[in-house]
């Protein structure tokens with residue numbers, strides 16, 4: 630995929646489309662999905678919508694008790710179903726354990742949506758000293774997808790959806806210091822991690838399409854969720870997101886149901902048949918970035934550059950020690 634292939638296709642959906650509207654008329658009975666972060670914010674709405682269309686959704690949870698509370702009732706609402714298992718994306722042993730349990734169940738995997746993420750946290754180190762946003766948002770998902778590859782390849786046209794953000798405009802991959810050995814900046818770290826989410830989809834799609842597995846990345850929109858937990862109220866007021874009483878001010882904010890729509894679209898829409906490696910916004914393929922800063926729409930050229938994507942894949946494989954395609958490369 631290159632920046633010139635980033636052109637809207639005219640899906641008829643838009644910024645206010647909900648996940649339920651995207652799925653209208655689609656029967657997902659018998660389909661199996663994994664939604665990381667599927668018990669909060671956009672992930673929760675994604676789980677709800679997929680299960681309501683008949684899918685069986687596995688929700689890997691860092692806090693299984695919290696997941697059980699959040700997902701109570703979805704099973705009963707039918708016709709789909711939900712299963713919870715433990716996973717901490719910042720811990721590669723936990724990723725390995727989750728993947729091994731899923732593979733041992735001998736099921737194929739039709740959809741994997743990487744919705745879990747953290748944003749703009751204070752400097753935090755996980756695993757062997759990795760910067761937490763790069764490790765959780767990107768490296769954990771990289772290891773998870775590679776470990777689950779046999780189940781994805783066994784599916785009939787599986788899709789992997791990498792939930793990125795317009796925040797990718799804040800930073801390309803910092804090849805000289807991806808782990809912020811010096812000069813940690815919470816927003817640059819988020820930007821780099823979200824660029825990594827896009828590049829991951831670009832290269833996974835290039836590697837996976839021969840097996841019928843396609844990958845997409847996306848910006849879901851701006852939605853008030855627990856994702857903002859690390860931001861002081863004063864910072865959100867200064868951004869114009871909320872007033873002093875915490876009331877939302879930004880007119881472009883979506884509801885969680887609207888915020889979940891683009892990832893559900895990426896995971897299921899027949900309109901994307903034969904495509905992959907592209908970055909989506911508002912339930913359509915996004916165009917190239919139209920300007921500077923995170924208020925500008927579209928995707929940055931550095932985030933869909935195939936050379937950068939291949940380089941990030943190699944770095945991620947060497948850091949995590951996992952690469953489903955090692956023999957093929």
Ligand SMILES: NC(=O)c1ccc[n+]([C@@H]2O[C@H](COP(=O)([O-])OP(=O)(O)OC[C@H]3O[C@@H](n4cnc5c(N)ncnc54)[C@H](OP(=O)(O)O)[C@@H]3O)[C@@H](O)[C@H]2O)c1
Pocket residue numbers: 665666667668669670671672689690691692695716717718719743744745746747748765792793794795796848849850851852853854855856857
């Ligand atoms: N909300 C927005 O405006 C917005 C805009 C652009 C992009 N996004 C992207 O959308 C995605 C979903 O965001 P959201 O708004 O739905 O956030 P959210 O409500 O905070 O949900 C994030 C989920 O990720 C899970 N998670 C965090 N760290 C984890 C770890 N180490 N291992 C496993 N799970 C972990 C959280 O679990 P716990 O609750 O147990 O911590 C939670 O379930 C993120 O990737 C975010 O970057 C959101």
